[in-house]
Amino acid sequence: MTDVRIRLDLAYDGSAFHGWAAQPGLRTVQGEVEAAIATVLRLDSPAPLTCAGRTDAGVHARGQVAHVDLDGVDPETLARRLQRFLPDDVTLVACSPAPPGFDARFSATERRYVYRLRDTPGGDPLTRGFVVAHRSSLDVAAMAAAAEHLVGEHDFASFCKQREGATTIRTLLELRPERLPDGLVATTVRADAFCHSMVRSLMGALVAVGEGRYEAAWAGQILAATERDPRVTVMPAHGLVLEEVVYPPDDQLAARAAEARNVRTAPE
Known part of the structure; x- marks a missing residue:
């Protein structure tokens, strides 16, 4: 066999x-x-x-x-x-x-996460293991403005725990915070791939802007520095859920896997 x-x-x-x-x-x-x-x-x-x-x-x-x-x-x-x-x-x-050419890691074209937090009193206590309680009110519009500085292909070294020999260049397809009808702040994060702690670090930058500590453009300045900044908090893990992994049509799986294995260099 x-x-x-x-x-x-x-x-x-x-x-x-x-x-x-x-x-x-x-x-x-x-x-x-x-x-x-x-x-x-x-x-x-x-x-x-x-x-x-x-x-x-x-x-x-x-x-x-x-x-x-x-x-x-x-x-x-x-x-x-x-x-x-x-x-x-x-x-x-x-x-x-699995169809021919399928690789769970390298054939994927994007991963979609959602980070959930609550900045208002109350809420369902049964969701406390999946929603981060935040003590201060957040300006979601300011968070969205900060997110605009981060979307695209960049070197996300400022938002990653770097691993030797691994690239920190990623294509961030979507970073969209919104306030839901029940009061939760849910941020959808989509990228072709993520590096270690990237999503929770991105959330740390958005939350800092949402609290009014920095202007929206500050997120872009952190990104451009390409080095870790102690002002960016890595947010708690329990608010983060991997919701979906997207793959191309079956006849493109092998080609996508080969492409994803190539080491990327910083965009010019």
């Missing part, structure tokens, strides 16, 4: 996880899912998962996507068995054969 690539669509409450990526001695989403697959298939060692976006500790997901290569496994049978062995804070949304 030959390996079959299987696409897994996952949702999880990130509260009790040390992020997605497997780490020795720590509970992670990847570790739990790999262990469950190894159990149901009676594997000698876990089959490694590749995900679309490595969520940080405490970050949630409704639309995480991963792939795994398994020897002659029927996806429907795997899905049926896997549901019984996954922990309560992880749900297998879908399990299907």
Whole structure:
């Protein structure tokens, strides 16, 4: 038999996880899912998962996507068995054969996150694990004006925890804060990819402007500096949800994966 690539669509409450990526001695989403697959298939060692976006500790997901290569496994049978062995804070949304050329990470064209916070009294106490309580009132219009300085292809080194050998150049497709009818401030963030802590750092800059501490143009100045600034707070993880990963048509998956593997340089 030959390996079959299987696409897994996952949702999880990130509260009790040390992020997605497997780490020795720590509970992670990847570790739990790999262990469950190894159990149901009676594997000698876990089959490694590749995900679309490595969520940080405490970050949630409704639309995480991963792939795994398994020897002659029927996806429907795997899905049926896997549901019984996954922990309560992880749900297998879908399990299907991956089309040719599919790579959960490199074939993706964009990831969409939403960051939610409340800056008014009250609210539903049952959502406190998913909504950040903010003590001061926010000017959402000012936050939106600041966001305009950040959208586009840039070097986001000012908003990332840099990793050796990794580029911090990203294309930010959307950064849109809005006040919802229930009073929540929800910010939609879309990009081709994100670097470590990027979304929560972007939110830190928007919140600083929304509090009236800086003018909207300050966000652009931070971006242009391409180095971390202590005035930019990394916002709490529990307000952030990976909502969706977008892929191109099946006949473009392999080409997209090849393109995404190229190291990007700063735009001129």
